[in-house]
Amino acid sequence: MSQTVFASPFVGRDEELARLSGVLERAREGEARAVLVAGDAGVGKTRVLDEAAARAARAGTTVLTGHCVDLGDIGLPYLPFTEILGVLAADERFAPVLAAHPVVDRLLGAGPDAERDAGGRLPLFEGMAGLLADLSRATPLLLVLEDLHWADQSSRDLLRFLLSRGLLQRPAGGAPAHRLAILASYRADDLHRRHPLRPLLAELVRLPAVDRLDLRPLEDAEVTRLVRSLEARPLPETTVRRIVERAEGNAFYAQELLAATDTEAGGVPSGLADVLLIRVEQLSETAQQVLRTAAVAGRRVEHDLLRDAMGLAEEELESALREAVGRQLLVPGAGDTYAFRHALAREAVYADLLPGERSRLHGTFARLLAGRGRRAETAAERAHHYRESHDTAEALAASLEAADHAQRVGAPAEELHHLEVALDLWAAVDAAARPSGEGSDRVTLMLRASAAAAHAGESHRAVSLTRAALAGIGQDADDELGARVRYTLAGTLLYVDSLAAAFSYSSEALAMIPADPPSPTWVWAAATHVLAARQVGENATALSVARRALSMAERLDLADARADLLISLANMEGGGRRSPEARALLEEAHELARRAGNAPVEMRALFSLAIGCYEAGDLEECLPWLTEGLDRARRAGLLSSPYPLEMRYLHLLVLCTLGRWDECARTAAGDLAVLPAAGGFVVGPALYVALARGEAEEAVGRARALAEGRFDWMATMVASVVLTDAAAQRGDAEEAVARVRSAVEALTDEAGRAPDVTVRLVALALAAVADAAATARTGGDEPAVRRWSDVAGELLESARTVAVHGRTGGPQGPEGRAWLARAEAEVARATRGPDAQAWEKAVAAFGYGEVYELARCRLRYAEALLAEGRREEAAGEARAARETAVRLGAVPLRERLDALIRRGRFADGPAGPRDLSFALTAREQDVLRLLGLGRSNRQIGEELFISGKTASVHVSNILAKLSAASRTEAVAIAYREGLLVREG
Known part of the structure; x- marks a missing residue:
């Protein structure tokens, strides 16, 4: 029978579908069963049933579907069964079976006379049961009944008869079994306490052949997959995350929110709001007023606060609440509170309020909360209600209280929000009504908001706020305030790579105040100037100012300023942060900042220690510093600030480099849940892993989404690595080269210094260039060979320049040297063919700990050895690389190695072990890897997004x-x- 065709993929219901598939398989073997599928509206019941029905139809099962329809109190009797019989009557294959049961013809003409007397229904019910039994003997049969919550009384009675009177039991006397399954769905959130379906469900679930399946809301990761699959264009991470948060696991809500992304500035899409409000309008007027009042309070409201706001007697309020809870619009919570079952329902109710009604209720809640005492934890709530009730003076005071509270608990994003609200309200409040005291002027508030923005990862917002503070300084402002604003602006500009402007403002700040007598303002202005001068290449100036400022910081006993300056000196002097001397300085700076309680400077010290270890090739030593730094940032509420973001990326990169890919992917997923707006800092290494594992389409799509919108250095860098490598793996040399050139141009700083990642990008693109040159050489196309050789030489020259003089001015460490060695080997391959000696150097260079790139270089080394006739050496390199590829799950690399092993016949001969890998499919090798980790069939299914039954087949x-x-x-x-390799 016809099935609905869905444009969206089937996402996130593998376990549920596996259960239904098991029921259908048992039904085909003669064990009749029924499943009652429950779930909220929009959660995906129809999608699951249609998917199960489609699979059943492909397996040879006849599928019959009947729908219940909401026709109010007067419904059409037997409607879903009438629909099923209409389909049967239209199919001549079933004419003999229908003819054998003429009594069911009454249903085809069902009307008011169809149930004139209860006694006449028994032959009808028995006839329907007989018809289904005979059909199930002729063909495996699946009956799908949708939306039982709308079923009429007659349909409920017939369903009770069919399930409880033998249809699901094995016939006696050796009669053929019933090859029948019944799947029936209903909305769990529509079943209020007096709903007529409730007693029937309670009766049916006690039957041994009837199961219940509750469809849970989708996980966030599953909604993310659904949203991305529904939209052809790449979506920004922030857009996807916002949809996922608001949908709360409901597939229908997610699709409606996605459809409204281009048309709705905010609120609930109108079509979705209509759906949500229908259920509200079914309540009594008092219950509706309770919901409207609760919607103004927020997602959750205390019972006593709601009672006082409503002014209702306790009994009347409880009756209305019982009605709202019974209809599953509100749910009781801890602490005598009530919450909307779904946030979108609250938004829809709130949006439906009249403006005056909304303002009045907000004022009521503001006064009630203020009457309970001005507790810090209620300041944000009071500020919101005062603002929405247009009491600007009280809203300003409460917003500043809320900002203070957010600062104390380490919540910079919330602090920024409250400070920005206060700044918006400032001009609307009379000067006499504004808060007084130190730090209560508009410029100081802007500086504080700028710091909060920087700590929350809103670098561009921090710049805007500091520029506004600079514009707000009056002519009579003292020089110290002017210097503070300017060096703060310089610091924020460094975060957005506006280096020349940062140097200009830090120079102005330093010039505005004298160095003598010593002052903390001059020391911090100098510390900022050191950073800016170094970024524009003024290293001599930076060193001179840093040493002078350090001496002054010691005289003034400014421990955190001393720490900041020591970090700068460690990065500039001697061998830079990679050297043992620099590490000693950085450890001293870390301790000074820790004792001073300056978390941002402490973060800078910990990041410098970690990146110094990484650049020296000490990957394992890098991890403890990163763990300590991220833990400190978490406790300080600074996870979104610049240095913790850098540490988060570096942590994932180290895991990726060491080959701990599963841990990298898990950590990235957790980080993204905590910091959805962190972009390339969080998803970068996970995208490198996805691409290496063969998930190219997803990796490329997410990389392109990263590169959209306002320029972001880290997002551009990550996207460039992924897109260049993807192009190279596709063999698209033109695109790979274009990606490198555009990336280097975009990432080059104002001083003209190319990014350190240039070396890596060049090496990745040269793989495709060398392939193109080799193809041209094989085809005798000498002009193309010369062209690609010239391109290779040009790219290599740019990589060498950066490797020798990176952004820090000195040569790059082991990572940069390894990428350069690979680039040189690829150029040799492009210009003259495989060069075993060049690839041997690349293999040795990546031995510092880069597991995957070492395996990729070993593949090329094996190819070069084979070309020179050194077959046994080539076989050894290929097998070693293949072990790594299998352990990592690097499918494309493993497939290339398998092809090389077959081409070189490395599995032949006495030296080679028997090669069982070719007997296993790619999916079986994935399953084998998880078997080696001790996973059960269910766990294997979850990790590979297959059913447990399918996993069991692979294991067999x-x-x-x-x-x-x-x-x-x-x-x-x-x-x-050698099919599995133990880690370590």
Whole structure:
């Protein structure tokens, strides 16, 4: 029978579908069963049933679907069964079976006379049961009944008869079994306490052949996959995250919100609001007023606060609440509170209020909260209600209270929000009504908001706020305030790579106040000037000012300023932060900042220690500093500030480099949930892993989304790495080269210094260039060979320049040298063919700990060795690389190595072990890897997004191919034969 065709993919219901598939399979074998599928409106019941029905139809099952329709109190009797019989009557294949049960013809003409007497229904019910039994003997049969919450009384009675009177039991006397399954859905959130379906459900679930399946809301990751699959264009991470947060696991809500992204500035899309308000309008007027009042309070409201705001007697309020809870619009919570079942329902109710009604209720809540005492934890709530009730003076005072509270608890994003609200209200409040005291002027508030923005990761907002503070300084402002504003602006400009402007403002700040007598303002202005001077290449100036400022900081006993200046000197002097001397200075700075309680400077010290270890090739030593730094940032509420973001990226990069890919992907997913707006800092290394594992489409799509919108250095860098490597893997040399050139141009700073990542990008693109040159050489196209050789030489020259003189002015460390060695080997391949000696150098260079790139270079090394006839050496390199590719799950690399092993016949001969890998499919090798980690079939299914049953089939195939009697023996064989490699 016809099935609905969905444009969207089937996402996130593998476990539920596996259960239904099991029921259908057992039904085909003669074990009749029914499943009652429950879930909220929009959660995906129809989608699951249609997917199950489609699979059943492909397996040869006849699928019949009947729908219940909301026709109010007067419904059409037997409507879903009438629909099913109409489909049967239109199909001549079923004419003989229908003819054998003429009594069911009454349903085809069902009307008011169809149930004139209760006694006449028994033959009808028995006839329907007989019809279905005979159909199930002729063909496996699936009955799908949708929306039972709208079923009429007659349909409910017939369903009760069919499920409880033998249709689901094996016939006696050796009669053929019923090859029948019944799947029926209903909305759980529509079943209020007096709903007529409730007693029937309670009766049916007690039957041994009836199961219940509750469809949970989708996980955030599943909604993310759904949203991205529904939109052809790449979506920004912030847009996706906002949809996921608001949808709360409801697929229909997610699709409606996505459809409204281009047309709605905010609020609930009108079509969705109409759907949500229908259920509200079914309540009594008092219950509706309770919901409207609760919507003004927020997502959650205390019982006593709601009672006082409503002015209702306790009994009347409880009756209205019981009605709202019974209709599942509100849910009781801890602490005698009530919350809207779904945030979008609250938004829809709130948007439906009249403006005057909304303002009056906000004022009521503001006064009630203020009457309870001005507690700091209620300041944000009071500020919101005062603002919405247009009491600007009280809103300003409460907003500043809320900002103070957010600062104390380490919540910079919330502090910024409250400060910006206060700044917006400032001009609307009379000067006499504004807060007084130190730090209560508009310029100081802007500086404080700028600091909060920087700590919250809103660098561009920090710049805007500081510029506004500079514009707000009056002619009579003292020089010290002017200097503070200017060096603060310089610091914020450094965050957005406006280096020349930062140097200009830091120079002005330093010139505005004298160095003598010593002052903290001059020391901090000098510390900022050191950073800016170094960024524009004024290293001599930076060193001179840093040493002078350090001496002054020691005289004034400014421990945190001393720490900041020591960090700058460690980065500039001697061998830079990679040297042992620099590490000693950085550890001293870390301790000074820790004792002074200056978390931002402490973050800078910890990041410098970590990146110094990374640049020296000490990857394992890098991790403890990163762990400490991120933990400190978490406790200080600074996870979104610049240095913790850098540490987060570096942490993921180290995990990726060391080959701890599963840990990298898990950590990135967790980080993205905490910091959805962190962009490239969080998703970068996870995209490198996804691309290496063969998930190119997803990696490229997310990389392109990263590169959209306002320029972001880290997002551009990450996107460039992914897109260049993806183009190279596709063999698209033109695009790979274009990506490198555009990336280097975009990432080059104002002083004309190319980014350090240039070397990596060049090496990635040269892989495609060398392939293109090799193809041209094989085809005898000498002009193309010369062209690609020239391109290779040009790219290599730019990589060498950066490797020798990076952004810090000195040569790059082990990572940069390794990428340069790979680039040189690729150029040799482009100009004269495979060069084993060049690839041997690249393999050695990546031995510092870069697991995946080492394996990629070993592949090229093996190819070069084979070309020189050194077959046994080539076989050894290929097998070593393949072990790494299998362990990492790097499918494209493993497939290329398999092709090389076949081409070189490395599995032949006495030296080679038996190669069982070719007997396993790519999916079976993925399953084998998880078997080696001790995963159950269900866990394997979850990790590979397949059903547990499918995973079981793969496991059985693996056992057969490896001649193993058990999972344990299969894993042992896999380790012995090199199909699995133990980590470490």
